[in-house]
Amino acid sequence: MTRQVAIAEGLLSWASGEARLIGSRCETCGVVVFPSQRGCPACTGEETEVIELGTRGTLWTFTTQGFLPKWPYAGPGTDEAFEPYAVGYVELPGQVRVEARLVEVEVDDLHIGMDMELCVVPFITDDGGDEVVVPAFRPSGASVDGASA
Amino acid sequence: MNVAIVGIGIHPFGRHEGVSSLDMGGYAVRQALRDAGIPWQDLQFAFGGSLGAHLPGNDPATADTLVSRLGLTGLPFVNVHNGCATAGSALSLAASTIESGAFDVGLAVGFDKHPRGHFSSDPEILGLPPWYGEMGFLVTTQFFAMKINRYMHDYGISSSTLAKVAAKAYRNGSMNPNAWRRKPFSEEEILSSRMLNYPLTQYMFCSPDEGAAAVVLCRADRAREFTERPVYLRAATIRTRRFGSFEVFSPWLPLTRTDSPTVDASRAAYEAAGLGPDDIDVAQIQDSEAGAEVMHMAENGLCADGEQEALIQAGETEIGGRLPINTDGGLIANGEPIGASGMRQVYETVLQLRGDAGERQVPGRPRVGFTQVYGAPGVGSCTILTT
DSSP states (O other), X not given: OOOEEESSTTSEEOTTSXXXXXXXXXXXXXXXXXXXXXXXXXXXXXXXEEEXXXXXXXXXXXXXXXXXXXXXXXXXXXXXXXXXXXEEEEEETTTEEEEEEEOSSOGGGOOTTOXXXXXXXXXXXXTTSOEEEEEEEEETTOOTTOOOO | OOEEEEEEEEEEEEOOTTOOHHHHHHHHHHHHHHHHTXXXXXXXXXXXXXXXXXXXXXXXXXXXXXXXXXXXXXOOEEEEOBTBTHHHHHHHHHHHHHHTTSOSEEEEEEEEEOOSSSOOOOGGGGTXXXXXXXXXXXXXXXXXXXXXXXXXXXXXXXXXXXXXXXXXXXXXXXXXXXXXOOSOOOHHHHHXXXXXXXXXXXXXXXXXXXXXXXXXXXXXXXXXXXXXXXXXXXXXXXXXXXXXXXXXXXXXXXXXXXXXXXXXXXXXXXXXXXXXXXXXXXXXXXXXXXXXXXXXXXHTTSSOTTTHHHHHHTTTTSTTSSSOBOTTOHHHHHOBOHHHHHHHHHHHHXXXXXXXXXXXXXXSOOOEEEEEEEETTTEEEEEEEEO
């Protein structure tokens, strides 16, 4: 069976049983950032704690990627055969806006303010035959087969 | 600020097979020297901007190597590399050097020769994790598109207005012999070109290219030694992003939003010059794409958020309008050789204030000009120039 691996360490956690993004919160001012980092860009504080982010939010803005990006892009596609993908910022209430791939939705159906939820989707197959997975957001209520609720 | 611009030079922007970035830089410098009537050996210092050495696949020469072509006179020559504000930074530093009293006469030059296609970068140079690039987020055009998409939502800007901005750029570029894109496009052609990053189509974007521009600066009270028509630099400011501004290459944004570095840099420029947005007769502002011009109008104080829709639809930013913007075709028609881009804006402003802009001359003898560049990693740079 194909093994699934996350695109990077420290990006996702399954500790709670479901996938969650890993961020950090400043111990001085409480500002949340993603991915986790040491040092606070808001208050200059030094100490931060690693936290799991919420999985539901609203779409703050979005766009599409209509042409094959140059290196260091490592995803699928060639200049001749490239499937545009959607990108946006999802606002996680009380925490932070995170930039992410948007999946299981047609571009024409994307709109600012729509409800979104975190999911994990296949990205590429690596040299060792493992399936590399990445975090993404989909319209909340979208079922596994992609039909919108 | 007691600094004057007494010489200007430019190498046409575009694609120039077999011409190196140093060839273009040297060409622009010699033109600026001729314009000022000053020999290279009389220049006391220079600042030179080029980003090529820091971007993969670019012509990598640094600006100071120009001295081997222009003459090894021993002058202090400092390289500047400051993202998309590289040219603005070279100019600002040159002005500060004269202000400090260290020297009276010097040069600011900028050039670049970028490969085709969008700018790419190593995420780790930017302090970003490798996955950010691998997943396809390291594309500047996505940022521009997401910023204008939100702005259109908040302030009611239409796609027709974006198309009008781009159409103006090509129309003005067609009157500029140094521009790259000199074929006019209709709004319909612009709107129906390929969707690169929603809501922005191919013809709404500028592209990286090649070019150079240079200016000779001197202490204001010496300007008449070099020219009958000096243009005075009243302000040259640079600001970087504060917490909460929406910037390119951000894996996350805070929930609260702050003014962009362009807002901060323009306010500082108006204050330094003792002038306000109402005094501006002609402006060259960063139009990486059509939406950037719209948003930068407000960020530079030239109008309130949302007023762009009526102003642009009424033609007020055209050469004959109340506030002519990007009279040389801007980045959309000239492309963006980063090291030269801000210097091109100053070149165009000096032409306009001298009354030498020919077919694209703003009527009514403009006396105050404004320039602004913006870009990665969240830096804005503005100048104010007067007759």
